[in-house]
Amino acid sequence: MADLGKLVMVFGVVLIVVGGLLAFWEPFGGRLPFLGRLPGDIHVQRENWSFYFPLTTSIVLSVLLTLVLNLLLRR
Numbered sequence: 001m002a003d004l005g006k007l008v009m010v011f012g013v014v015l016i017v018v019g020g021l022l023a024f025w026e027p028f029g030g031r032l033p034f035l036g037r038l039p040g041d042i043h044v045q046r047e048n049w050s051f052y053f054p055l056t057t058s059i060v061l062s063v064l065l066t067l068v069l070n071l072l073l074r075r
Contacts, residue, residue: 040056 038054038056038060040059042051042053042055044051
C-alpha cells in the first residue's frame with residue numbers, strides 16, 4: 001500500500017505541474033482547438049452569467065488517460 005500512496009502523490013505533483021504550465025506559460029496557455037469544444041459539452045450563456053460543463057471532453061480525456069496508464073503500468 002505504501003507504493004500506491006507514493007504513486008498517487010507523484011501523479012498529483014505531475015498534474016499540478018501540467019496545470020501550471022497550461023495556465024501560466026504562454027506557449028501552453030493558448031486553447032487547444034479541439035479541447036472543450038466537442039459535441040456534448042454543455043454551455044449555457046445568459047445575460048449575467050454563463051455555465052460550462054465539458055461532459056464529452058471529460059469522458060474523452062478519461063478514456064485516453066485510462067488507456068495510457070494501462071499500457072504504462074502493465075506488469
